[in-house]
Amino acid sequence: SQKIEQNSEALNIQEGKTATLTCNYTNYSPAYLQWYRQDPGRGPVFLLLIRENEKEKRKERLKVTFDTTLKQSLFHITASQPADSATYLCALDPSGGYQKVTFGTGTKLQVIP
Amino acid sequence: GAGVSQSPSNKVTEKGKDVELRCDPISGHTALYWYRQSLGQGLEFLIYFQGNSAPDKSGLPSDRFSAERTGGSVSTLTIQRTQQEDSAVYLCASSLFGLGGMDNSPLHFGNGTRLTVT
Numbered sequence: 001s002q003k004i005e006q007n008s009e010a011l012n013i014q015e016g017k018t019a020t021l022t023c024n025y026t027n028y029s030p031a032y033l034q035w036y037r038q039d040p041g042r043g044p045v046f047l048l049l050i051r052e053n054e055k056e057k058r059k060e061r062l063k064v065t066f067d068t069t070l071k072q073s074l075f076h077i078t079a080s081q082p083a084d085s086a087t088y089l090c091a092l093d094p095s096g097g098y099q100k101v102t103f104g105t106g107t108k109l110q111v112i113p
Numbered sequence: 114g115a116g117v118s119q120s121p122s123n124k125v126t127e128k129g130k131d132v133e134l135r136c137d138p139i140s141g142h143t144a145l146y147w148y149r150q151s152l153g154q155g156l157e158f159l160i161y162f163q164g165n166s167a168p169d170k171s172g173l174p175s176d177r178f179s180a181e182r183t184g185g186s187v188s189t190l191t192i193q194r195t196q197q198e199d200s201a202v203y204l205c206a207s208s209l210f211g212l213g214g215m216d217n218s219p220l221h222f223g224n225g226t227r228l229t230v231t
Contacts, residue, residue, distance in 0.1 A: 043222025
């Protein structure tokens with residue numbers, strides 16, 4: 001069956017360090033992969049999209065990699081700040097036909113001052 | 114510009130009652146989604162609309178759940194004879210559906226309706 005796995009345990013890191021979150025998937029051939037941020041009591045907010053033919057995408061302090069051989073995406077936040085504390089969700093779209101977007105369970109990141 | 118609006122933000126209902134949840138998507142967004150998020154869980158896909166039609170209802174948990182969308186805009190999710198296991202946050206999202214899939218169409222979420230069935 002199709003599965004998207006993110007670290008279920010919370011990730012605690014020191015302010016200023018780089019946070020690395022993992023998204024692994026099985027039985028998918030996603031055309032696109034997205035990362036979202038979710039704060040308590042709010043809906044997810046889109047951060048970055050990466051296509052299957054792209055290896056890496058950057059936006060300010062964020063970097064996403066996409067390895068379709070390993071079936072894995074890594075999400076990096078450099079120079080992390082306490083304001084980066086949130087839950088981060090990866091999402092897959094299996095094709096360009098229509099967007100049945102499927103989400104992972106998310107990883108909670110806590111940046112400690 | 115307004116984002117996706119959901120109402121009510123909170124709803125407490127007694128077991129067995131019907132509830133209606135409303136979603137106002139971003140103007141011009143043709144695609145609309147409903148998801149459910151239980152405490153500490155990921156987002157569970159419920160239903161997808163393209164315009165007023167729902168090509169994918171595969172995520173609706175039971176026949177007590179139904180959804181409609183009118184005028185290519187507002188959508189309502191109805192849960193009949195609510196059960197305690199229906200308690201969750203119901204999230205609505207919209208996107209500007211374009212050719213090529215997600216390329217230009219990230220999902221824009223509302224802040225959800227927190228449903229509590231007592």
